[in-house]
Amino acid sequence: QKEVEQDPGPLSVPEGAIVSLNCTYSNSAFQYFMWYRQYSRKGPELLMYTYSSGNKEDGRFTAQVDKSSKYISLFIRDSQPSDSATYLCAMEYGNKLVFGAGTILRVKS
C-alpha cells in the first residue's frame, strides 16, 4: 500500500465549476500538508501549505485537512481553463516529503 494515494484522473470539468481534488494517506505521523500545481513540462508550484486539521483559504483555493480520517482535499472555486494542470498533494514528517502521483485536471471553456 502506498503511503499517499491520489486518483490520477483525468478530471474534466466545465469552466466555472467547483473542483474537488483529494488524497488519502496511511501514516498518521504526517504533520504538514501541501498542494502543488504542475503545468506540462514545468516544475511543481506550491499552492497551499497547512499543518493542522481544518480549512485554509487563499483566493479561489481552499485546502482541507481531516487528520482523523487521514484525508486531505483541495477545492477550486470558479474554475478557469488556466487551472488545467496536474495537482500533486504532498505530506511531510521528520524531514521526509512524500508525494501523491498527481491528478490531471482539465477545465473546458
Next chain:
Amino acid sequence: DGGITQSPKYLFRKEGQNVTLSCEQNLNHDAMYWYRQDPGQGLRLIYYSQIVNDFQKGDIAEGYSVSREKKESFPLTVTSAQKNPTAFYLCASSPDTDQPQHFGDGTRLSIL
C-alpha cells in the same frame, strides 16, 4: 528575480556515458533536493543536502551522485550505472528541511 534554475531543459545520454544536470538557486536556501518524476508516479527523492559539503541519499540514490561545494549549487550526475535514466528530473530548495520546497522547471533526460 529569485528562483531555481535548472539546465539544460533537455539532455540526451548515450549508453555508458555519465551526464551532469545543473541546479542553481539564488534564494539563499540551505537545503536542496533532487527528485525523479516518472509518468503516473509521485516524485521520488534521489539525494538531498541540508548544508554545504553535506548530502544524504534519498529513496533511489543508486546510479546517481551529487556534490554540494557551494550553497547555491547542487549538481546531479547520472552515471552509467543507472540503467533506466529516462525521466524528468526536478531540483528543489527550501530554507531548511522542515520548510516547504520550491522547484525548478526540470530537466528531461532521454537515452539515445
